[in-house]
Amino acid sequence: MVPLGGGGGLMRADSLTATIDGLDETLAAVDAFDLALEAGLLRPRPDRAEGLTGLAHAVAGTPLAARVAEAAGKAVAGAATEDHFLALAAARAALLGSAHDALTARVEEATGRPRGEESAPAHGERQAANLHTAARSWLCDLARRGWRGIDHDVVAGAARIVSAMLADPALRRPATLLDGFAAELAASCPGASLARVPARRWADLWTRAMLLTLPGASGTPTAETATGRLLPLGVDLQEHATAVQAQVHAVFEPADGSAPRLVRASVSAPKPDTVVGAGLWQLLRPHMSLLTALGEGRSMDLADMPLAGGDLIWSDEHARPGEPADPFATARVALATAADPATAPLDRHPARIAVPVFLEGYTVRKDDGALTFTVAGHPLAVDADRVPAAGPLTPQAIAGSAACIGLLRWDAGAYRVQPLAVETIVRKKAVAVHAGAWAGGTADKAGVRAEKAATDALAALRERAGRLLRK
Amino acid sequence: MSDWERSSTARVTAPARPRKLAKVPFVELADGRLQGVVSSGSDIGRVYVSSVAAGSYTFACSTNNNRPCGGARGAFCNHIRALIGEAVLQYGAERVARCLKAETEAAAPDGEPTAQSITAVMSAARPPQGDTAAAAPVFSRFLRHLAYLELAPSTEPLPEMQWFPSAGAAA
Ligand SMILES: [Zn+2]
Numbered sequence: 001m002v003p004l005g006g007g008g009g010l011m012r013a014d015s016l017t018a019t020i021d022g023l024d025e026t027l028a029a030v031d032a033f034d035l036a037l038e039a040g041l042l043r044p045r046p047d048r049a050e051g052l053t054g055l056a057h058a059v060a061g062t063p064l065a066a067r068v069a070e071a072a073g074k075a076v077a078g079a080a081t082e083d084h085f086l087a088l089a090a091a092r093a094a095l096l097g098s099a100h101d102a103l104t105a106r107v108e109e110a111t112g113r114p115r116g117e118e119s120a121p122a123h124g125e126r127q128a129a130n131l132h133t134a135a136r137s138w139l140c141d142l143a144r145r146g147w148r149g150i151d152h153d154v155v156a157g158a159a160r161i162v163s164a165m166l167a168d169p170a171l172r173r174p175a176t177l178l179d180g181f182a183a184e185l186a187a188s189c190p191g192a193s194l195a196r197v198p199a200r201r202w203a204d205l206w207t208r209a210m211l212l213t214l215p216g217a218s219g220t221p222t223a224e225t226a227t228g229r230l231l232p233l234g235v236d237l238q239e240h241a242t243a244v245q246a247q248v249h250a251v252f253e254p255a256d257g258s259a260p261r262l263v264r265a266s267v268s269a270p271k272p273d274t275v276v277g278a279g280l281w282q283l284l285r286p287h288m289s290l291l292t293a294l295g296e297g298r299s300m301d302l303a304d305m306p307l308a309g310g311d312l313i314w315s316d317e318h319a320r321p322g323e324p325a326d327p328f329a330t331a332r333v334a335l336a337t338a339a340d341p342a343t344a345p346l347d348r349h350p351a352r353i354a355v356p357v358f359l360e361g362y363t364v365r366k367d368d369g370a371l372t373f374t375v376a377g378h379p380l381a382v383d384a385d386r387v388p389a390a391g392p393l394t395p396q397a398i399a400g401s402a403a404c405i406g407l408l409r410w411d412a413g414a415y416r417v418q419p420l421a422v423e424t425i426v427r428k429k430a431v432a433v434h435a436g437a438w439a440g441g442t443a444d445k446a447g448v449r450a451e452k453a454a455t456d457a458l459a460a461l462r463e464r465a466g467r468l469l470r471k
Numbered sequence: 472m473s474d475w476e477r478s479s480t481a482r483v484t485a486p487a488r489p490r491k492l493a494k495v496p497f498v499e500l501a502d503g504r505l506q507g508v509v510s511s512g513s514d515i516g517r518v519y520v521s522s523v524a525a526g527s528y529t530f531a532c533s534t535n536n537n538r539p540c541g542g543a544r545g546a547f548c549n550h551i552r553a554l555i556g557e558a559v560l561q562y563g564a565e566r567v568a569r570c571l572k573a574e575t576e577a578a579a580p581d582g583e584p585t586a587q588s589i590t591a592v593m594s595a596a597r598p599p600q601g602d603t604a605a606a607a608p609v610f611s612r613f614l615r616h617l618a619y620l621e622l623a624p625s626t627e628p629l630p631e632m633q634w635f636p637s638a639g640a641a642a
Contacts (some may be wrong), residue, residue, distance in 0.1 A: 027477075031472055031477065035472075152501075152502060152503075163615065166619075166622055169623065169625065172625055172627065172629065173629055173630075173631060176629055176631060176632065177631040180631075180634075180635055183484070184483045184484055186501065187483065187484045188483060188484075196473070196475065196476060197476065198475065198476060198478070198481040198483055199472065199476045199477070200472075200476060200477045200478060200479055200481070201478060201479050201480065201481045201483070201634070204479050204634060205634060208631060208634075212631075236637075237637040238632035238633065238635050238636055238637060239486065239632075239635060239636075239637050239638065240632075240635040241484070241486070241487070242619055243629075243632065243635070245628075245629050245632040247628070264628065265626070266626060266627070266628040266629065267624060267625070267626050268624060268625055268626075268627075268628075268629050268632065269622070269623075269624035269625070270619045270622040271619055271620070272616050272617065272619050272620060273486075273487050273616070274487050274489075274490070274492055274496075274497075274561070276486055276487055276488070276489050277489050279489075283624065284624065287624045287626065288626060311628045313626055313627060313628075314626035315626065344630075346630075347630050349479075350479065351479035351480060351633050351634055352630060352633050354633065383636075385482075385636070385638075386636040386637055387637070388637040389637070389638070411478050411479055411480055412474040412475070412477050412478040412479075413474065413477060418636075450489075453489055453491075454489070456491065456492075456493070457489065457490075457491065457492045458620075460491070460492040460493040460496060461492055461496060461617060461620060462620060464496045464510070464518075464617060465617040465618070465620050465621065467515070467516060468518070468535075468613075468614060468617065469614060469617055469618060469621070
C-alpha cells in the first residue's frame with residue numbers, strides 16, 4: 001500500500017476498516033459485565049452470572065486471573081466487597097486496555113508515523129486516603145444498586161466528597177470525574193424509570209473512578225523539559241456541567257534538532273453550569289497564551305516548558321509568541337514525521353484515542369444529518385457534534401470542505417474523525433475555518449455578540465459571588 | 472445493545488443554554504422541584520429562594536434570611552414567574568414541562584409548551600403554598616455553584632475529560 005495522495009501527513013484509510021482479531025470477543029465480555037452492573041450486584045444474580053464469570057474468563061491467563069475469578073464468584077452470589085469490586089474494575093480496564101492497544105496499532109498503520117518512547121511512571125503523589133476511601137465506598141454503593149436502582153439519595157452522597165476534593169488541587173482529576181458523573185446520574189434519577197441506560201459509558205466512568213481512588217493512580221509522569229518551536233494544529237474542547245478543558249494539539253520541534261513529536265497542551269477550570277459557549281474560552285484564555293497564539297495563527301517558542309509524556313504542563317513564563325504558522329502547512333509538512341506520544345498505562349482505553357490526522361481528496365456524504373468522509377473508497381464517520389459552539393466551524397463548512405485537520409477517534413464500534421479545522425475552496429482559493437478560531441477572542445460579528453453575552457453572564461455571577469459568598 | 476448503549480461518549484444530559492443571569496442567577500431541576508434563586512429588584516444584597524414542586528405545583532418563596540415573600544400569598548409571585556421563564560431559557564420548555572408534569576397540551580393542543588403555557592397550566596390548578604424548608608439547602612447549593620468561580624484553573628491534563636466532549640452542535 002502507498003500512502004494516499006503521496007504527500008504530507010495523509011492517512012491510509014484501509015487500515016481502519018479491516019477487522020481486528022479478538023476485538024469483538026473482548027468487547028462482548030465488556031458488554032456482558034456492563035449489563036450486570038446496570039442490574040446491580042446487591043442480590044445474587046444467577047441471571048447475570050455469565051456477564052460476571054465471562055469477565056473472569058476473558059482475563060484468564062493474566063496476572064489478574066485468580067483475583068477476578070474469586071470476585072466474579074462473590075458478585076454472582078451477591079456477596080462482593082470493595083476489594084472484589086476493585087478486582088472487577090481492574091479486569092474491565094485491562095480488557096479495554098487491550099482493545100485500545102489493538103485499535104492504536106491500526107491507527108499507527110494508517111498514519112505511518114513513528115511512536116514515541118514511554119515515559120517513566122508516576123511517582124510521589126500526595127495521599128488523600130480518607131477522601132479516596134469515601135469515594136470508593138460511594139462507588140461500591142452504586143455497583144450494588146446498579147444503574148437501574150439509583151435514586152436521588154444515593155447519588156447525593158457524592159456531593160460532599162466532590163466539594164472536599166475540589167478544595168485540594170492535587171485531587172482535581174478524581175474531583176472533576178466524580179462531579180461530572182454524579183451530575184449525570186442525578187439528572188437520570190430514578191434509574192428504575194429510565195427508558196435506556198448508557199451502559200458502556202457509566203461503566204467506563206465507574207471503572208475509571210474506582211481506579212483513580214487507588215494510591216498513585218493520578219500522578220503525572222516524570223517531566224522532562226521542552227525547548228523549541230511549537231506549531232499548533234487545533235484545539236479540542238471538552239466540557240461537562242461544572243468543568244471545561246481545552247487541549248491544543250501541536251507539533252513540537254526541539255531546538256536541539258532531535259525528531260519532532262506530537263504534544264498536547266491542556267488548560268482546565270471548574271465552572272458554574274451556566275457558563276457556556278464563549279464563556280468557556282473566557283475562563284480559560286487568561287491561563288494559557290497558546291489559545292491566543294492559536295487564534296492568531298502563530299507558532300510559539302518554548303524554553304524549558306515541563307513535558308510529561310505527550311503533555312506539556314503549560315506555564316506562560318516558558319513561552320513567547322513566535323512566527324506566523326498556518327496549521328494546514330504544519331499538517332501537510334510537519335505532521336507526517338512527528339512521533340505520536342505513548343499512552344500512560346491507566347489511559348489505555350479506546351475513548352482516550354485522539355490522534356491528529358490530515359485528510360484530503362475525500363468526498364462527503366450526508367445521511368440524516370450525519371456526515372461521512374469517503375477516503376480512498378473507505379467510509380469514515382465525521383463527529384461534527386464535538387465541534388464547540390463558540391466558533392465558526394459549522395457542519396455546513398465541514399460538508400463543503402476539501403481538506404481537514406482532525407482527531408482520529410474510536411467509539412461505539414467504529415473509527416471516526418473529529419474535525420479541528422477544514423479548508424473550503426471559495427472562488428478557487430482555499431479558505432481555512434478553525435474550530436478554535438475564537439479561543440483567543442474574535443472580531444467576527446456573531447463571535448463578538450457571543451463574547452458580550454458571556455462577559456455579562458460571568459460578571460453577573462461574579463457580582464453575586466462577591467456579595468453573597470463572603471458574608 | 473444499541474450503538475448508544477455501547478458508546479463511551481453517549482450524550483445523557485443537554486448542556487445549559489446561554490441566558491442572562493442578572494435577574495435569576497441560579498435555576499435547577501432537582502429533588503422533584505424546579506427551584507432557584509431570584510435577585511431582589513430593590514435590595515441588591517437580598518435574594519429570593521423560589522420553588523415549584525412537580526405534579527402538585529406546591530410553591531414556596533422566601534428570602535435567603537427566611538422571611539416569607541409578600542407576593543407569594545395564595546398564588547405564584549413574580550419571582551416564581553421569573554424562575555419558570557429562565558428555566559425555560561436554560562433547559563428548554565419541553566424539559567421543564569416534563570419535569571414539572573405540567574400538561575400543556577390541553578391549553579395549546581398543537582403548540583409546543585412555552586413559559587406562559589406552563590405557568591398558566593400550573594396556576595389554573597390552584598396549587599397549595601408549601602413551607603420554606605427547602606430554601607436553606609437550595610441557597611447553599613447556589614453558594615456552592617458560585618464557589619466554582621473561585622477555584623483555580625489548572626494546566627495539568629485531565630484525561631477523564633475525554634469522556635465529556637463539547638456539546639457544540641447541540642447548544
Ligand atoms: Zn417571591
